[in-house]
Amino acid sequence: MTNPATMKIGYPCINSSISRNAPSTFKLASYSESKLVKTVKNNLIYLKNLLRYNVKNNLLFFRISSDLVPFASHPVCKFPWYIFFQAELEQIGDYIKKHDIRISMHPDQFVVLNSPNEMIVQNSFNELIYHCKILDTMRLDETAKVQIHVGGVYGNKLEAIGRFIKTYNKSLKLLEGSIKSRLVIENDDHLYSIKDCLCIHQQTGIPIVFDSFHHECFGDNTEVLIRDPLNMIIFTWKKNKDGLPMVDYSSQDIVTTSNNSHLLFRKGKHTATIDLISFKKFLKQTEGLDFDIMLEIKDKEKSALKALDLVRKKYRHFVSAG
DNA sequence: GACTGTCAAGACCGT
């Protein structure tokens, strides 16, 4: 049985029921140190409010926004924000640890470790260093992960995978911070499948995040199995070191087409809110497997609350017994 | 106040 006492439910980056009192970022052209300090200060206040909301509502898995410190990995930023805001970051870290909140971060598509272009790889390193610096300064352990996609294919997937493995095994450990121990890879929707990620795992030991939506989109799957691939990635996580496996979940937007009477998936589109019938099916298919789940759905915390409610009802006997 | 173009960054695809 999936254990509702350990499974954590969360959502990424923003919460639509918590208002902001100031801009979260600004344009590069208007960069200044004072603007950066002001913005980060506000972002940290927002993050604290958001975490308090999450604790109050039992949403104990959260993805911290990559925009916490705007332009942190850009050459324009020489400001040692991690020293300036050290006390506040530590304080947030203490709160996270106190309430046992699971944390992840997800750098944008610009992190491409297997690019043939050295500059792009270097920029990717800088971006990873930035992400880890946040988690390190918060003094979070290795269960707080930074998830990325494998990258491009460049006409030869085998070579591209080879470059990824070489970079991971040789270069990443030379970088500062906890990058190598925090990095995890996620299957994407058209280039690297779970199978491809497993191939990389075999030669690196990198844990794999299972994205159910990308898995459904990948290739021409007519009948998509969830349980088998999920079962395979679970063993890529070392429970004591990495924590529970992470799963990204979102539901397909189903649309009708004019020239076809069947309902078709429009690949890559997310629904506005969680489809509880699909989610129920997902829970049924994954019964007995232990993981934390991140709901990547437009209305963020609202869907997470609906999902939590469903899980609680489904496992009422467990919760009341435990 | 509403609307719209634009934003640091990459890869891929069709033309």
Place this chain on the structure above:
DNA sequence: ACGGTCTTGACAGTC
């Protein structure tokens, strides 16, 4: 070689 698209929110400028 080049522009559009992916995806996406929110800033910033315009009316």
